Amino acid sequence: MKFSLGQYSNTTEAPEEPSWVTSETKRNLYLHVCKAFDRIKASMEAGENLSIKDRRIVARNIAKDSGVHDSLLNKRRQPELSELIVQKNAELEELWTSISATKYNPRIKRTKEVIQNEFRSQTAEIERLTNLRLSEALTAAIGNQMVDSHRSLVSTIEHLKTENAELQLRNSELSKQLRQMMKAVNAIKSS
Template identity: 30%
Template sequence: MSIRDRLPKKSPPKAETKHDPLWVVEGTPSTKALYQAVNLEYNRLSEIIKSGNAANPKDRKLVLANIAKIAGRDRSLINVRRQPELCDYIDRLNEELEKLTDLHKGKPNKSKQLTKRELEREVGILKRREKSNSEAELRAIVEAFFASHLLDDINKQALEVHKLRQENEELIDRVTRLQKQNRQLSSEIAILHDLLTPAQRAKMGGLRTVERSKNDE
């Protein structure tokens, strides 16, 4: 065995740095590529925010579609189910970008001064916005007014319907009682009729005939 064979063999260098988290070191090639893309995009956005040029909301937040494009991967790979650690990492970096934005948004951009025309345009936009807000508030007040009166009318109609229903139920109950009383009287008349003698029945028939004649006159 040669001296060279006795020397300890060095392990091949790892592609990941010692600062990479374990989920990246042990992750798939897609995880590693997306992780590197997130860091590149974060560094780029940080510089834009610090320079005061982050007027576009997309320049202040990590956009998943951009990360996937930089990594050369499909956007569908970036989801909580398939890449939970990566999604959590992106959320934390977005919080850092938000803090960075709050820190630098008060700094004016000295490299760009608004012209008179641009200032007039901004004033026009603010006036139109104020007018739109005033019209929206007025419309809301009018709608609330009519809605309130409409509700009053509905309540009045509901009370009237309730009152009519009660009266209808009372009439139905009265008719039911009269029908019951009529059936009881008919039953009693039939019983009394059975108790009469033939002569009394004949007399009753004669009285009914006379009564009908008087009614016909």
């Protein structure tokens, strides 16, 4: 038997889990999504001719592989996982497009279904980028609002400190006057 490096494979490191993976079920689903992504990506890079269904991650298949009911993987119950599947499918679609662009296709027209899928993926990407920009703008606006309110609070505090010092000085002067008057009243009573 000859020795070759091709007989041995490097073990792939487990993907770093995002912060929303808080339970064993979510961890299991997340790992199955990553495995499906890696499997489909490897098939694409190997040059296999995959149908549209075979080159996408399907939530129902992930649920079946994980041993959970597929109703658990809807957007309402698992929004982070649904978003992850959308992102991974977008990456797979981009990879498929780039691999397809390098292949020679003699005047094959794109089908309506392919065009619709491209449109859906680009619409999802535009929506994701729009939401990202909106969140950045809102964060900046909130930051500016907080700086302005902080400045006004600082000036109010300085004004109140000055007023407090003046009132304390006035209070001490009135206390002195009161003591003097009490001494005078006591002196009148004793004489």
